[in-house]
Amino acid sequence: MKISIMGTGYVGLSTGVGFAVKGNDVICVDIDQKKVETINSGVSPMFEPHLDGHLKDALKKGKLKATTDVKGAIAETEVSFISVGTPSSEDGSIDLSFIESVARQIGEVLKNKKEYHVIVVKSTVVPGTTDGVVLRNIEKASGKKTGKDFGLCMNPEFLREGRAMDDFLKPDRIVIGESDKRAGNVIEKLYSNFMAPILRTDLKTAEMIKYASNAFLATKISYTNEMGNICKKLGIDVNEVMKGVGMDHRISPHFLKAGVGYGGSCFPKDVEALIWKARELSYEPKLLEEVHRLNDRQKVMIVEQLEKKIPNLKGKTICLLGLAFKPDSDDIREASSIYIIERLLQKGAKVKAYDPKAMEHMRKIHPSVDYMKSAREALENSDACIVVTEWDEFKKLTDADFSKMKSKVILEGRRILDRTKVSKFEGICW
Numbered sequence: 235m236k237i238s239i240m241g242t243g244y245v246g247l248s249t250g251v252g253f254a255v256k257g258n259d260v261i262c263v264d265i266d267q268k269k270v271e272t273i274n275s276g277v278s279p280m281f282e283p284h285l286d287g288h289l290k291d292a293l294k295k296g297k298l299k300a301t302t303d304v305k306g307a308i309a310e311t312e313v314s315f316i317s318v319g320t321p322s323s324e325d326g327s328i329d330l331s332f333i334e335s336v337a338r339q340i341g342e343v344l345k346n347k348k349e350y351h352v353i354v355v356k357s358t359v360v361p362g363t364t365d366g367v368v369l370r371n372i373e374k375a376s377g378k379k380t381g382k383d384f385g386l387c388m389n390p391e392f393l394r395e396g397r398a399m400d401d402f403l404k405p406d407r408i409v410i411g412e413s414d415k416r417a418g419n420v421i422e423k424l425y426s427n428f429m430a431p432i433l434r435t436d437l438k439t440a441e442m443i444k445y446a447s448n449a450f451l452a453t454k455i456s457y458t459n460e461m462g463n464i465c466k467k468l469g470i471d472v473n474e475v476m477k478g479v480g481m482d483h484r485i486s487p488h489f490l491k492a493g494v495g496y497g498g499s500c501f502p503k504d505v506e507a508l509i510w511k512a513r514e515l516s517y518e519p520k521l522l523e524e525v526h527r528l529n530d531r532q533k534v535m536i537v538e539q540l541e542k543k544i545p546n547l548k549g550k551t552i553c554l555l556g557l558a559f560k561p562d563s564d565d566i567r568e569a570s571s572i573y574i575i576e577r578l579l580q581k582g583a584k585v586k587a588y589d590p591k592a593m594e595h596m597r598k599i600h601p602s603v604d605y606m607k608s609a610r611e612a613l614e615n616s617d618a619c620i621v622v623t624e625w626d627e628f629k630k631l632t633d634a635d636f637s638k639m640k641s642k643v644i645l646e647g648r649r650i651l652d653r654t655k656v657s658k659f660e661g662i663c664w
C-alpha cells in the first residue's frame with residue numbers, strides 16, 4: 235500500500251520504517267527540513283535501537299523517502315497517518331495545535347484529490363478529537379464529506395521508546411477506530427501481515443483505549459513506588475514483594491519495579507490530559523490525580539535521602555549517572571533527572587553527569603551541569619552519586635569505578651547496581 239506519515243518523530247519514523255519493512259511504499263513528511271535530510275541520508279534523527287539499520291535498508295530498496303512536501307505526499311498515497319506531537323499545555327490539557335494544523339493541511343490537499351483517501355490519527359489524542367477537531371478541519375478545508383469522499387480512522391500507538399521497532403512490528407494488539415466500515419477495512423488490510431489481534435471500534439473508544447492503557451501502567455508504577463516507600467520503612471525488600479505479587483496471573487510481573495518515578499513523553503502528559511478531560515466533564519479523577527502527585531514526589535525524593543547523608547549540599551559535587559527517562563533512548567522529556575538536577579542546583583550543589591546518549595539534549599535544559607565522557611570520569615571527586623537511568627553499562631560498575639569519589643555516598647533510583655560488585659549503596663525504596 236502507498237502510505238504517507240505526517241510527523242517523523244519517535245512514533246512517525248518508527249511507523250514509517252515499520253510499514254516499509256512490511257513491504258509498503260512510504261513517504262515520511264515533516265516540517266523540519268533538517269530532520270528530512272537526516273532521514274534521507276539514512277540516519278535516524280533520534281537514537282532508537284535497530285531503527286537506523288531498517289531505515290537504511292528501506293531507503294536502499296526504494297520503499298521509503300522523506301520530504302517536506304505535504305501536497306505531493308498525499309497526492310501519491312492512499313493512506314495518511316498523523317503522528318505529530320500532542321504536548322501538554324500550561325494547564326495540563328492537551329495542546330492540539332499541531333493536530334489542527336496538519337488536519338487543515340491535509341484537507342487543503344484533499345480538496346483537489348479525486349481518489350478516496352484514508353486519514354489515520356496515530357498521535358495520542360483525548361476522546362472526541364478525531365471526530366471533532368480533525369474531522370472538522372479536514373471537511374472545512376477540503377469541502378468534502380467523511381465516510382463518502384474520505385475515511386477517518388484512529389489507530390493508537392503502543393510502542394515503547396528503546397524498543398520502538400520491535401514493538402511496532404510485533405504489537406500485542408492493533409486497535410482500529412473507524413468513522414465507517416470502508417475506512418476501517420482499508421486499515422485492517424494494511425495490518426493484515428502483522429501477527430496480532432485486531433480490535434475494531436469507533437473513533438472515541440480507540441482514543442480512550444490508549445489513555446486507559448497508559449493511565450493503568452502509570453498507576454501500576456505509582457502503586458509499586460508506594461509499596462516500595464512503605465517496604466523501605468519496614469525493612470522489607472520491595473523487589474521480593476513485587477516478585478511475589480507479579481506471580482499472580484491477574485496482575486502480571488510487568489511494571490512492578492519501584493524507583494525514581496516515570497517520565498518520558500507519554501505517561502506524565504497522558505495522565506495529565508485525562509485528568510483535565512475528566513474535570514472538563516465535571517468528574518474529579520481522584521485516583522489519577524494521586525498517581526500523578528505520587529510520581530512528582532517520587533522523582534525528587536532521592537534528593538531528600540541525599541540530604542539525610544549530606545545535610546548541606548551547598549558547594550558539594552553530586553554526580554548523576556543516567557539522564558534519559560529510560561535506557562536505550564536519548565529522550566529526556568519529563569525525565570526524573572531534570573527535576574533532580576533542578577533541586578540539586580537550587581540547593582547550591584554542583585552537578586556532574588554522564589549518560590551514553592542523552593547529554594546533548596540535557597545541555598539545552600541545564601547548561602550549568604558538567605557533562606562527562608564516562609561514568610568513571612563523572613564519579614571522580616564527587617561527594618555523592620545518584621543513579622537515575624538503568625543503562626546496561628551501569629550494571630557493570632564495580633567498587634573500582636567508585637573509588638575516586640571524595641566520599642562514597644551512592645544512592646540509586648533504578649535497582650541496577652550489583653551488590654556483588656559494589657559494596658555500599660542505598661536504593662530509593664530498598
Ligand code: NAD
Pocket residue numbers: 240241242243244245246263264265266269317318319320332335336339356357358359391392393394395499500
Ligand atoms: P515527536 O515530538 O518526537 O515528533 C513529532 C514530529 O512532528 C516532529 O518531528 C515535528 O517536526 C513534526 N511535525 C509537527 N507539525 C508537523 C506538520 N504540520 N507536518 C509534518 N510534521 C509535523 O513526537 P512523538 O514522540 O513521535 O509523538 C507523536 C505522538 O505519538 C504523540 O501524540 C505521542 O503522545 C504519541 N505517542 C508517542 C510515543 C513515544 O514513545 N514517543 C508512544 C506512543 C504514542
